[in-house]
Amino acid sequence: MMQKAIILMSGGMDSAVTAGIAAERYEPCFLHVNYGQRTEKRELRAFRMLARYYHVKERLVTELGHFKSIGGSALTDKNIKVPRGFSRKGIPVTYVPFRNANLLAVAVSWAEVIGAERIFIGATEEDSAGYPDCRSDFYNAVNQLIRKGTRTGKIRIVTPVIRMNKTQIIRKGMELNVPFRLTWSCYSLESRACGECDSCLRRLKAFQEAGFKDPVPYRKKNP
Amino acid sequence: MMQKAIILMSGGMDSAVTAGIAAERYEPCFLHVNYGQRTEKRELRAFRMLARYYHVKERLVTELGHFKSIGGSALTDKNIKVPRGFSRKGIPVTYVPFRNANLLAVAVSWAEVIGAERIFIGATEEDSAGYPDCRSDFYNAVNQLIRKGTRTGKIRIVTPVIRMNKTQIIRKGMELNVPFRLTWSCYSLESRACGECDSCLRRLKAFQEAGFKDPVPYRKKNP
Numbered sequence: 001m002m003q004k005a006i007i008l009m010s011g012g013m014d015s016a017v018t019a020g021i022a023a024e025r026y027e028p029c030f031l032h033v034n035y036g037q038r039t040e041k042r043e044l045r046a047f048r049m050l051a052r053y054y055h056v057k058e059r060l061v062t063e064l065g066h067f068k069s070i071g072g073s074a075l076t077d078k079n080i081k082v083p084r085g086f087s088r089k090g091i092p093v094t095y096v097p098f099r100n101a102n103l104l105a106v107a108v109s110w111a112e113v114i115g116a117e118r119i120f121i122g123a124t125e126e127d128s129a130g131y132p133d134c135r136s137d138f139y140n141a142v143n144q145l146i147r148k149g150t151r152t153g154k155i156r157i158v159t160p161v162i163r164m165n166k167t168q169i170i171r172k173g174m175e176l177n178v179p180f181r182l183t184w185s186c187y188s189l190e191s192r193a194c195g196e197c198d199s200c201l202r203r204l205k206a207f208q209e210a211g212f213k214d215p216v217p218y219r220k221k222n223p
Numbered sequence: 224m225m226q227k228a229i230i231l232m233s234g235g236m237d238s239a240v241t242a243g244i245a246a247e248r249y250e251p252c253f254l255h256v257n258y259g260q261r262t263e264k265r266e267l268r269a270f271r272m273l274a275r276y277y278h279v280k281e282r283l284v285t286e287l288g289h290f291k292s293i294g295g296s297a298l299t300d301k302n303i304k305v306p307r308g309f310s311r312k313g314i315p316v317t318y319v320p321f322r323n324a325n326l327l328a329v330a331v332s333w334a335e336v337i338g339a340e341r342i343f344i345g346a347t348e349e350d351s352a353g354y355p356d357c358r359s360d361f362y363n364a365v366n367q368l369i370r371k372g373t374r375t376g377k378i379r380i381v382t383p384v385i386r387m388n389k390t391q392i393i394r395k396g397m398e399l400n401v402p403f404r405l406t407w408s409c410y411s412l413e414s415r416a417c418g419e420c421d422s423c424l425r426r427l428k429a430f431q432e433a434g435f436k437d438p439v440p441y442r443k444k445n446p
Contacts, residue, residue: 060292066285066329072336091374097335101372102328105321106289112320113295133372141368148364149324149356151314 002027004058004116005158006107011046013183013203014122014161017169019054020176021160022120029058029116031107035099036068036076042190049182060110064102072097075187082188087198092130094187094198100133104142104157111155120158126165136162166206174212181215192219225250227281227339228381229330234269236406236426237345237384240392242277243399244383245343252281252339254330258322259291259299265413272405283333287325295320298410305411310421315353317410317421323356327365327380334378343381349388359385389429397435404438415442 005026007019022028032047034040044061051059071077074093082094100123107119127134139157147153161169173180185203186193193200195218207214228249230242245251255270257263267284274282294300297316305317323346330342350357362380370376384392396403408426409416416423418441430437 060289062287062289062292064285064287064329066283066332069283069285070333070336095374096332098328098332098369098373101368102325102332105325105328106287109289109319109321109325110293113293132374132376135371138368138372141364141371145324145361145364145368148358149361150321151318151355153355 003118004029004114005118005120006031006111006114006116007120008033008103008107008122009047009050010122011043011050011183012122012185012199013166013173013178013180014124014169016050016122016178016180016183017173017176018120018122018161019050020173020178022118022158023054024176026118028054028056029110029114030054030056030060031103031110032059032061033064033103033106034061035064035096035102037096038075038078038082038188039184039186039190042184042186046182046184050179053179053182058114060106062106064106067096067099067102070097082197084196085198086201087130090130091132092198095131098133100138101142108146108150108155112151117154118156118158120160122161123159124164124166124169125162166202167209170206170210170212174210183216185216189219192217194218195220226341227252227337228341228343229254229334229337229339230343231326231330231345232270232273233345234266234273234406235345235408235422236389236396236401236403237347237392239273239345239401239403239406240396240399241343241345241384242273243396243401245341245381246277247399249341251277251279252333252337253277253279253283254326254333255282255284256287256326256329257284258287258319258325260319261298261301261305261411262407262409262413265407265409269405269407273402276402276405281337283329285329287329290319290322290325293320305420307419308421309424310353313353314355315421318354321356323361324365331369331373331378335374340377341379341381343383345384346382347387347389347392348385389425390432393429393433393435397433407439412442415440417441418443
């Protein structure tokens with residue numbers, strides 16, 4: 001029998017490719033968190049479609065309401081606009097404070113109960129310029145914390161795409177038949193992708209560089 | 224102006240004494256988490272009364288629903304009974320998997336938004352025989368994680384009662400006029416404390432050793 005692995009599945013392309021990689025060696029169990037992000041419903045739909053595609057039996061969908069209560073990020077606070085264009089240097093307004101630590105804490109709790117020893121997350125160091133919780137160092141520190149603070153100490157975080165850029169992630173996904181048409185990356189809209197936020201722009205650029213057409217619909221004509 | 228500190232306030236005696244200690248040097252901000260524990264409503268009442276006592280302006284009460292969904296602990300899963308008597312060696316059935324990491328992740332997110340640089344938690348090493356997330360090592364690892372994964376890296380976890388036993392905690396609380404009558408420790412009941420679970424038994428024993436009468440009502444006559 002295959003060992004279980006939990007995949008943090010936002011519904012975006014990085015987590016979809018991470019799931020494709022995990023599914024080669026493990027039985028994938030999908031975790032999705034609604035944390036009051038603007039595109040919550042659309043992400044959940046992407047999650048469900050990807051879970052069906054990968055025949056995922058064990059799924060956990062949960063709510064973390066405090067991100068909306070505390071605000072402080074353009075993704076969770078309607079008073080802060082999602083900027084157009086590529087984000088500049090420094091921590092962008094779309095940074096959700098300590099979000100990945102919150103998500104991984106949920107994953108570790110679940111892993112202890114279902115007996116999964118691996119937790120996959122599609123973090124990339126390319127993002128880490130802006131998001132401090134996307135660095136390798138951060139994940140090493142999470143592994144250290146798990147060693148100290150869990151029943152068996154054996155659970156590990158795995159970050160298979162951390163050194164890839166978006167273009168390499170798309171190429172890897174194409175090799176593994178990851179269904180990019182089912183993924184959702186836009187920070188701002190739910191019916192069609194806006195094509196203007198940092199996340200859309202980087203996705204579109206990467207598809208172009210990888211030599212593929214992005215299969216999701218955009219509000220504006222693809223560049 | 225006093226610096227802000229967040230206190231993880233369960234409503235129990237350890238967190239109440241921790242708040243008493245924090246309030247000497249910081250402006251206390253209280254965080255309470257409903258995670259589907261049996262005595263959720265009673266703990267929330269204790270939280271509110273303690274927040275009033277300490278004149279707490281900034282409060283965050285949030286839900287973490289996944290502990291109930293995943294089960295695996297007598298505190299959150301109604302199919303697992305809370306045992307009577309002192310718990311034996313090893314990890315007890317009341318262990319909630321990786322709970323303190325989840326609670327601290329919420330606290331760190333909130334701290335980033337409100338600008339608090341200290342987070343107080345009333346963990347004790349006395350509990351750590353059974354609960355791996357109550358060890359000093361665990362909190363050092365959380366501090367390391369915060370250094371790597373937050374905006375400023377400056378937030379720190381503080382554990383002022385970690386080396387005290389329950390008797391010492393009560394004595395310290397009495398010095399600081401901590402209102403023990405407002406606290407709640409029972410794992411099992413909400414109207415009167417059961418007097419039979421591990422948490423009640425240890426509290427009663429500690430009050431006796433400290434030479435005080437426990438002011439909360441018990442179902443059975445105090446020993």
